[in-house]
Amino acid sequence: GTHADVRPLEWGVAPVQAVETLKKIVPNIRGWQIVSIEDNKQNQVVKAIRQTRIFRFTDDITIRLEPTPSGVLVQVRSASRVG
Secondary structure, X not given: OEOOOEEEEEEOOOHHHHHHHHHHHHHHOOXXXXXXXXXXXXXXXXXXXXXXXXXXXXXEXXXXXXXXXXXXXXXXXXXXXXX
């Protein structure tokens, strides 16, 4: 099943800075690992995986960064590969 998506979050930084910040933050979250960073014309997409501690299930996490007039909108979605 899918987890509840995280509410979109607005950061007052440029998209490039947001990606750099995520590159530092994500590996420090327990069990998270970045697999790819896609730079599309409109937005950046950081893809990561998360392994759950107990059963070692893998969740796919997509972090989409969309530029806004005041910075960047960060949207996080995670989907479980199980079931």
